[in-house]
Amino acid sequence: MNIANQPLLKLENITKRFKELTAVNGINLAVASGEKLVIIGPSGSGKSTLLRSINLLEEIDEGTIRFEGREVGYVLHNGRRQQDRPQAISALRAEIGMVFQHFHLFPHMTVLGNVMEGPLTVQRKPADEARSIATDMLAKVGLSDKRDVFPATLSGGQKQRVAIARAVAMRPKMMLFDEPTSALDPELVGEVFDTIHTLADEGMTMIIVTHHMGFARELADRVIFMESGNFLAEGTPEELFGAAQDNERIRGFLNRLL
Amino acid sequence: MKYPCGRVFVTLLFLWALAGTCFGAADYDLLFRHSSDLMAQGDLDGALALLKQVPTPAASEDASAFVSSRMQAGRIYASQNATDKAIAACQEVLKLFPDNSEARNFVAALRDQLKPRWHTILSDILRFLPVLAKGALMTLLLVFCTMLVSPLGGLLIALGRISRVRPVSGLCWFIIWFFRGTPLLLQLFFIYYGLPSLGITLSPFLSAVIGLGLNYSAYLGEIIRGAIQSIEHGQMEAAKAIGMSYGQAMRRIIIPQTYKRLMPPVGNEFIALIKDTALVSTIAMVELMRAADQMFNTYFNITALVLAAAIYLVLTTIFTFIFEKIEYRAGIYEHR
Ligand SMILES: Nc1ncnc2c1ncn2[C@@H]1O[C@H](COP(=O)(O)OP(=O)(O)O)[C@@H](O)[C@H]1O
Numbered sequence: 001m002n003i004a005n006q007p008l009l010k011l012e013n014i015t016k017r018f019k020e021l022t023a024v025n026g027i028n029l030a031v032a033s034g035e036k037l038v039i040i041g042p043s044g045s046g047k048s049t050l051l052r053s054i055n056l057l058e059e060i061d062e063g064t065i066r067f068e069g070r071e072v073g074y075v076l077h078n079g080r081r082q083q084d085r086p087q088a089i090s091a092l093r094a095e096i097g098m099v100f101q102h103f104h105l106f107p108h109m110t111v112l113g114n115v116m117e118g119p120l121t122v123q124r125k126p127a128d129e130a131r132s133i134a135t136d137m138l139a140k141v142g143l144s145d146k147r148d149v150f151p152a153t154l155s156g157g158q159k160q161r162v163a164i165a166r167a168v169a170m171r172p173k174m175m176l177f178d179e180p181t182s183a184l185d186p187e188l189v190g191e192v193f194d195t196i197h198t199l200a201d202e203g204m205t206m207i208i209v210t211h212h213m214g215f216a217r218e219l220a221d222r223v224i225f226m227e228s229g230n231f232l233a234e235g236t237p238e239e240l241f242g243a244a245q246d247n248e249r250i251r252g253f254l255n256r257l258l
Numbered sequence: 259m260k261y262p263c264g265r266v267f268v269t270l271l272f273l274w275a276l277a278g279t280c281f282g283a284a285d286y287d288l289l290f291r292h293s294s295d296l297m298a299q300g301d302l303d304g305a306l307a308l309l310k311q312v313p314t315p316a317a318s319e320d321a322s323a324f325v326s327s328r329m330q331a332g333r334i335y336a337s338q339n340a341t342d343k344a345i346a347a348c349q350e351v352l353k354l355f356p357d358n359s360e361a362r363n364f365v366a367a368l369r370d371q372l373k374p375r376w377h378t379i380l381s382d383i384l385r386f387l388p389v390l391a392k393g394a395l396m397t398l399l400l401v402f403c404t405m406l407v408s409p410l411g412g413l414l415i416a417l418g419r420i421s422r423v424r425p426v427s428g429l430c431w432f433i434i435w436f437f438r439g440t441p442l443l444l445q446l447f448f449i450y451y452g453l454p455s456l457g458i459t460l461s462p463f464l465s466a467v468i469g470l471g472l473n474y475s476a477y478l479g480e481i482i483r484g485a486i487q488s489i490e491h492g493q494m495e496a497a498k499a500i501g502m503s504y505g506q507a508m509r510r511i512i513i514p515q516t517y518k519r520l521m522p523p524v525g526n527e528f529i530a531l532i533k534d535t536a537l538v539s540t541i542a543m544v545e546l547m548r549a550a551d552q553m554f555n556t557y558f559n560i561t562a563l564v565l566a567a568a569i570y571l572v573l574t575t576i577f578t579f580i581f582e583k584i585e586y587r588a589g590i591y592e593h594r
């Protein structure tokens with residue numbers, strides 16, 4: 001295989017079960033470098049579980065994850081598949097940024113402290129360097145004036161932009177967004193989308209789970225519709241959201257979103 | 259009249275005694291017996307009247323009856339709260355025998371009673387305070403040592419309890435189970451009196467610090483574990499998502515967020531600790547409680563105990579105040 005054509009992320013037969021429930025059911029997916037992929041689908045269809053499996057927050061039951069061509073997260077030990085060493089797992093997570101629905105900012109650190117934390121503690125950069133990276137990131141998400149306040153005083157939209165800055169400060173090769181605007185008041189959604197858009201324009205590879213079709217249409221190279229742990233359909237935004245869509249389930253879901 | 263026969267009898271005896279004095283053959287034994295009988299019947303004035311009949315002796319005469327009679331009169335006056343008259347009776351004795359120690363001590367005690375009450379209490383306080391202060395210093399030393407040891411022990415026990423390594427979590431479970439499930443007094447006895455039979459002899463101070471330290475580590479361990487597990491799960495996930503190891507996430511993200519939640523219960527524990535140090539008085543440590551007990555047993559003076567209670571209250575109040583301040587500081591990110 002030509003190295004240039006090699007996908008950044010390749011999932012093969014990913015399966016995750018919670019007791020009897022199969023949350024992710026044998027998913028195959030390749031994400032090219034620079035690609036913007038949007039995943040939509042009803043609640044409980046396994047979107048979060050899939051994203052969490054990618055950066056190893058969930059331990060999958062079957063399948064392989066390849067990042068930049070190498071198999072990551074799991075090793076064979078005496079013929080049995082088990083999780084890789086904690087250091088290797090942390091190293092992969094450092095290369096994949098994740099943004100959560102509920103932000104999960106560190107409440108005991110200032111905004112600047114939150115954004116500095118990765119470079120400082122994980123990458124062990126000197127404090128000055130970490131601070132200057134964080135300052136740049138805050139400028140990028142338009143929150144330079146909030147650097148010294150604690151997260152408790154921010155609006156939801158501002159919190160999510162700080163969370164994005166925190167992830168991007170690690171200079172990841174890929175970003176995962178799990179419903180980044182679902183916890184926000186409608187009038188705050190735009191500022192977060194703008195921030196994600198800026199990042200997309202810089203060429204960041206990203207997988208975004210969202211219910212906002214307008215945003216998906218505008219940003220996505222490819223949209224995947226997920227249901228009950230399976231990919232039901234995939235295509236360009238035009239193919240999925242357009243008049244040509246003949247799958248009744250997908251039409252029904254999209255109509256309910258509108 | 260309740261005791262008519264007694265009255266008649268006593269009056270007869272009285273006349274007989276009078277007669278005896280008239281005849282010059284004074285039978286003082288009878289007079290004393292007689293006056294005791296009157297006292298027993300509650301007729302204190304009658305008893306006093308009898309006692310006064312014992313005359314001031316001449317220089318050559320035996321004075322013992324005189325001394326006894328005046329001292330007895332003094333005691334009767336004192337029991338009636340007639341302190342002035344009691345002192346006067348004693349001074350009759352002192353006029354003849356200035357060195358009589360019984361009379362002198364009695365006068366001193368009576369004069370003490372005449373002084374205002376606060377004066378007595380103040381002098382008691384001044385007498386006890388240096389001893390109790392020394393005891394309080396030892397109590398504080400014990401408290402500080404335990405406050406240094408037990409949060410570290412508690413953190414280790416808490417992290418051990420959450421650990422997925424079975425032997426570690428089992429051991430920490432056992433430590434908590436044992437030290438929370440048995441009386442601190444028993445643990446102290448075991449360390450101080452029991453360990454020597456295993457060849458380990460510890461000083462009282464070391465035994466006390468080890469006993470209090472282990473006990474409080476166990477309690478704080480459970481409190482810290484609860485606080486760690488009360489931190490929203492998303493915090494650990496967010497920390498891991500930027501590539502932190504478990505240790506880094508604990509140290510940088512989770513544990514710092516527990517401080518505010520820890521302060522109220524830990525403050526409670528440390529205030530309980532101030533009072534629990536009283537238990538080490540049983541293993542030959544002289545701290546505040548033991549010092550107060552010694553003062554009380556020496557002087558039979560309740561002021562020693564009241565003073566000790568006051569010192570404990572001062573200590574607990576100061577600690578409460580400090581912990582409220584620390585709690586506020588620890589949660590400052592929620593106030594801004
Ligand atoms: N930790 C878990 N334990 C048990 N079941 C879970 C867990 N996480 C998710 N699930 C279940 O897996 C399914 C997929 O969940 P999720 O991936 O969160 O869906 P989505 O993000 O698409 O709404 C749901 O039925 C959910 O209840």
Ligand SMILES: [Mg+2]
Pocket residue numbers: 047048049178179
């Ligand atoms: Mg979800």
